[in-house]
Amino acid sequence: MRVLGVDPGLTxxxxxxxxxxxxxxxxxxxxxxxxTPADAETARRLVAVEEGIExxxxxxxPEFVAVERVFSQHNVRxxxxxxxxxxxxxxxxxxxxxxxxxxxxxxxxxAVTGSGRADKAQVGAMVTRLLRLxxxxxPADAADALALAICHIWRAPATxxxxxxxxxxxxxxxxxxxx
Amino acid sequence: MRVLGVDPGLTxxxxxxxxxxxxxxxxxxxxxxxxTPADAETARRLVAVEEGIExxxxxxxPEFVAVERVFSQHNVRxxxxxxxxxxxxxxxxxxxxxxxxxxxxxxxxxAVTGSGRADKAQVGAMVTRLLRLxxxxxPADAADALALAICHIWRAPATxxxxxxxxxxxxxxxxxxxx
Numbered sequence: 001m002r003v004l005g006v007d008p009g010l011t012x013x014x015x016x017x018x019x020x021x022x023x024x025x026x027x028x029x030x031x032x033x034x035x036t037p038a039d040a041e042t043a044r045r046l047v048a049v050e051e052g053i054e055x056x057x058x059x060x061x062p063e064f065v066a067v068e069r070v071f072s073q074h075n076v077r078x079x080x081x082x083x084x085x086x087x088x089x090x091x092x093x094x095x096x097x098x099x100x101x102x103x104x105x106x107x108x109x110x111a112v113t114g115s116g117r118a119d120k121a122q123v124g125a126m127v128t129r130l131l132r133l134x135x136x137x138x139p140a141d142a143a144d145a146l147a148l149a150i151c152h153i154w155r156a157p158a159t160x161x162x163x164x165x166x167x168x169x170x171x172x173x174x175x176x177x178x179x
Numbered sequence: 180m181r182v183l184g185v186d187p188g189l190t191x192x193x194x195x196x197x198x199x200x201x202x203x204x205x206x207x208x209x210x211x212x213x214x215t216p217a218d219a220e221t222a223r224r225l226v227a228v229e230e231g232i233e234x235x236x237x238x239x240x241p242e243f244v245a246v247e248r249v250f251s252q253h254n255v256r257x258x259x260x261x262x263x264x265x266x267x268x269x270x271x272x273x274x275x276x277x278x279x280x281x282x283x284x285x286x287x288x289x290a291v292t293g294s295g296r297a298d299k300a301q302v303g304a305m306v307t308r309l310l311r312l313x314x315x316x317x318p319a320d321a322a323d324a325l326a327l328a329i330c331h332i333w334r335a336p337a338t339x340x341x342x343x344x345x346x347x348x349x350x351x352x353x354x355x356x357x358x
Contacts, residue, residue, distance in 0.1 A: 095229070
């Protein structure tokens, strides 16, 4: 499976594409950052984020998009921009019919380092090792985007089983009510 | 000037179009609500908000879009949805080259009622009076969207003067530095 990870942000939106399946070595297909000028109006910055994400979707054709789930316990100004950029990323993916998964920062950290409280350096080091890169991707947002994609590939089997179970249950319930 | 006001939300996104200029009676052109199902995934809901806003832009061709500025001091779950819906509204407008203005809830209340602390009923009553409607628009999100549009029409002359002054200052500064 090929996954685009998005670490949303208005100033720097990390993007990383990883290919692989759980239990097998993973491969980095692409990594980068979508930037928008800090002095531009928010609406114009959101258009720039959309254009950037669209380019990544066009070029790398991922089958899944994993976006960092935004919480609002952080800095007020930052979290608004993050929520808005994540909305644009989700919109671009869902408009194309791509499944969108949200993973929390601690789920991502726990997936790649074993600890939900790992720091940036540790996440960067593990991303480098897992994807067999020469050096940690810079900036940290790019490394985080790759970590999100890895997290999704590793968590997906469990999520898929759950989604299939829910779907099967729905079918049984429907059959029961129409019988 | 014709303004589309947007009171952003994932469950109910209020939309209202008002035409007029400051100091003259205003006219309501349209009012409504874009709804998305609460049980759908956030990404799908954002696509539905986009489709709804696009329909309103296509049908009413506003020259300006006024969106409520979102703060994060409210409920955590709600504010994320509001920030995401507002991002989609801003994106739709900016993509068409329409100017987007953000007004805070207290600016809107102060504009239509004279008090930044007015309650929903008071805002609804003033919107009804100012637009010469038979009854307050329902739900409150629709009335709030109209209030946003009215606020924008009344504040715009000041904002425009300010923007022109800033632009003139920039030109002077540039001329000064290149002279």
